[in-house]
Amino acid sequence: MKNLFKSNAVIMLVFSAVVLTAPIWLDPIGANYPDLLQKFAIFGLFAIGYNILFGLTGYLSFGHAAFLGVGSYTAVWCLKLFTMNVFLGVILATIISGIFALAIGFISLRRSGIYFSILTLAFAQMAYSLAYSVLTPITNGETGLQIAADDPRYLDSMLGITQQSEGIPSTHFFGFDIKSMDGYFGFYFAAVVLIIGFYISLKIFRSPFGLKLRAIKSNQTRMTYTGFNTKPYLLAAFVISGMYAGLAGSIMVAIDPLAGAERMQWTASGEVVLMTILGGVGTLIGPLVGAAVIKYLENIFSALNNSELTNIFSWLPEAIQTATVYIVEPFVGKGWHLTLGSAFMLVVIFLPGGIMEGFDRVKNLFGFGKKKSSSEGEAK
Amino acid sequence: MNKTMLEIKGVNKTFGGLHALSDVNLQIVEGETHAIIGPNGAGKSTLLNCCIGKLIPDNGSVTFNGRNMIGMPPHEINHAGMVRVFQTPEIFPDLSLMDNLMIPALASRDGTIKFNPFKSMGKEKNIRDEAMQSLADFGLEKFHDQHAGSISRGDKRRLELAMGLIQHPTLLLLDEPTAGMARHDTNATIDLLKSGKMGEMTKVIIEHDMHVVFSLADRISVLARGHIIATGTPEEIKDDPKVKEAYLGEEQEDE
CATH class of the missing domain: 3.40.50.300 (P-loop containing nucleotide triphosphate hydrolases)
Structure with a gap:
């Protein structure tokens, strides 16, 4: 039984079911709208990829937003130059961000620990600054890179695909408009990519390659005396996670075809670190949970205001209601970062293994059988 | 001579x-x-x-x-x-004893670099058997799924020895x-x-x-x-x- 719950097929089946039914079970907490669901999927993908570097090898990169940005710019240029079909952009963005990751990783991995983190941070900030200054012809600077009605789109015109209507054309995936189904097609598109990304991550986690990466995290010196050249392994993990970031960036573009340099800022790199740690470093599903929690707080909590709070607590006696609203208010709306910060501190102090460790503890507390706990732990 | x-x-x-x-x-x-x-x-x-x-x-x-x-x-x-067994146990403390032995076994098989991200560890039966046999030789099989960091110092020394031996050094x-x-x-x-x-x-x-x-x-x-x-x-x-x-x-x- 234990093996059944742990087999790849079962995990993928449960995972796919949970992801694809997200619009249903996220409805009660007010998270069922395409824009937010897409963010869950995109940032989940970003964090899952990031976890292959940070979670498995322990190398803390502060520059992964740069690869997200590179992926975004590549995808927009694909839309402008070649075709409105997002397929090509997604593929090219993944490859090009992988090449960037190879170059940056090659240099950054000459150092480890804090020096590695600083090097990646420096590269990402460099990319961010360049996007605003020297590279303006490519990035369109502060305005951001957008598609326009009169873009060449050589591939589309070669294949004789013409625009049906005037104005800026919309992105599509082999004819299916990304914005169709009230925007839900965009979510399902991102969700399918997320499922594929999760499957690859699952395979890596359970491969000899993944085991070697974990061993590097545990004791890198020993790895060299055990006969492994660790550098190429680290570089491979770095490139894979960079490709995930580029892929996530291109999905962003597929859904909303514009790219701006603010995506590459160091705060964006920091956010994915927070997501991974909040959810559970080195766990399969933790980064996705962390990404969802942060994006949920960012979108739902930041939208709450005084009158809505008053509504939520209307069942309390008026004096207590006013007091409660007074206390809770700084934590929502513009102050949602306060909630995030407190949640993050609590998790790091009490649950070093992230939210996933919390799940495990709750399950053990209620004495679920081992086979149940492992299946839920990995499938949720 | x-x-x-x-x-x-x-x-x-x-x-x-x-x-x-x-x-x-x-x-x-x-x-x-x-x-x-x-x-x-x-x-x-x-x-x-x-x-x-x-x-x-x-x-x-x-x-x-x-x-x-x-x-x-x-x-x-x-x-x-030429394989060295360290004085202070240089093991992989966050990994299970089984993994600790499979890593040197993989090193001997795969060489210094081999990427196999899509092979399943579950299908590496030879490596798994070899590691289990080695654990049994050193009387450590009862700890096979425990973290190596959690076993006693003497057991760590034995694990360290087993890790050296599984590579069949000259x-x-x-x-x-x-x-x-x-x-x-x-x-x-x-x-x-x-x-x-x-x-x-x-x-x-x-x-x-x-x-x-x-x-x-x-x-x-x-x-x-x-x-x-x-x-x-x-x-x-x-x-x-x-x-x-x-x-x-x-x-x-x-x-």
């Missing part, structure tokens, strides 16, 4: 003004168990580190089975067949294999090192404990202040006046 496996010739190593090793010459012959003894700070660990690529000697040569080892990175030295370098062990654990380790495959293997042992040295060694070299002052059979070493003066004399008075 058997052929020389490891040859150390004229090796010098200085740290700042300190001569850790001066003109060390040593030959390890195939099949023997060679003990290197000497007082603290004599340069025993430095000598070992010069062999496995952790340190590069200032001059001199280290030749292993006819191949020059100086300047070779540690992972290649490992694949040349030369095993043991750095104080019994340091910090209780007497009965020490004796068990001696038996282990004498028996079966381990007994036949060419070994270099650095050791403080004279009981261990005289139980195991075919030949002994004495290192003092960076110089090899004597090499010979245990009997020769026991009677050597220079050795007595430098090392054994003091040690026997303590006991």
Whole structure:
């Protein structure tokens, strides 16, 4: 039984079911709208990829937003130059961000620990600054890179695909408009990519390659005396996670075809670190949970205001209601970062293994059988 | 006489003004168990580190089975067949004992670099069996799914030994294999090192404990202040006046 719950097929089946039914079970907490669901999927993908570097090898990169940005710019240029079909952009963005990751990783991995983190941070900030200054012809600077009605789109015109209507054309995936189904097609598109990304991550986690990466995290010196050249392994993990970031960036573009340099800022790199740690470093599903929690707080909590709070607590006696609203208010709306910060501190102090460790503890507390706990732990 | 496996010739190593090793010459012959003894700070660990690529000697040569080892990175030295067992257990504390043994087994099979991100660890039956067998040989099979960081110090030393052995080295370098062990654990380790495959293997042992040295060694070299002052059979070493003066004399008075 234990093996059944742990087999790849079962995990993928449960995972796919949970992801694809997200619009249903996220409805009660007010998270069922395409824009937010897409963010869950995109940032989940970003964090899952990031976890292959940070979670498995322990190398803390502060520059992964740069690869997200590179992926975004590549995808927009694909839309402008070649075709409105997002397929090509997604593929090219993944490859090009992988090449960037190879170059940056090659240099950054000459150092480890804090020096590695600083090097990646420096590269990402460099990319961010360049996007605003020297590279303006490519990035369109502060305005951001957008598609326009009169873009060449050589591939589309070669294949004789013409625009049906005037104005800026919309992105599509082999004819299916990304914005169709009230925007839900965009979510399902991102969700399918997320499922594929999760499957690859699952395979890596359970491969000899993944085991070697974990061993590097545990004791890198020993790895060299055990006969492994660790550098190429680290570089491979770095490139894979960079490709995930580029892929996530291109999905962003597929859904909303514009790219701006603010995506590459160091705060964006920091956010994915927070997501991974909040959810559970080195766990399969933790980064996705962390990404969802942060994006949920960012979108739902930041939208709450005084009158809505008053509504939520209307069942309390008026004096207590006013007091409660007074206390809770700084934590929502513009102050949602306060909630995030407190949640993050609590998790790091009490649950070093992230939210996933919390799940495990709750399950053990209620004495679920081992086979149940492992299946839920990995499938949720 | 058997052929020389490891040859150390004229090796010098200085740290700042300190001569850790001066003109060390040593030959390890195939099949023997060679003990290197000497007082603290004599340069025993430095000598070992010069062999496995952790340190590069200032001059001199280290030749292993006819191949020059100086300047070779540690992972290649490992694949040349020289494997070191560390004094303080260098294990993978966050991984299970099973994983701890599968990693060196994978190293022996895959070489220094092999990417196999889409192979399933569950299908690596050979590696798994080999690791399990090795755990059983060392009496560690009951801990196979525990984290290596959580087992006792003596068990960690045994795990460390198992990790060295699973790679089937041609030369095993043991750095104080019994340091910090209780007497009965020490004796068990001696038996282990004498028996079966381990007994036949060419070994270099650095050791403080004279009981261990005289139980195991075919030949002994004495290192003092960076110089090899004597090499010979245990009997020769026991009677050597220079050795007595430098090392054994003091040690026997303590006991």
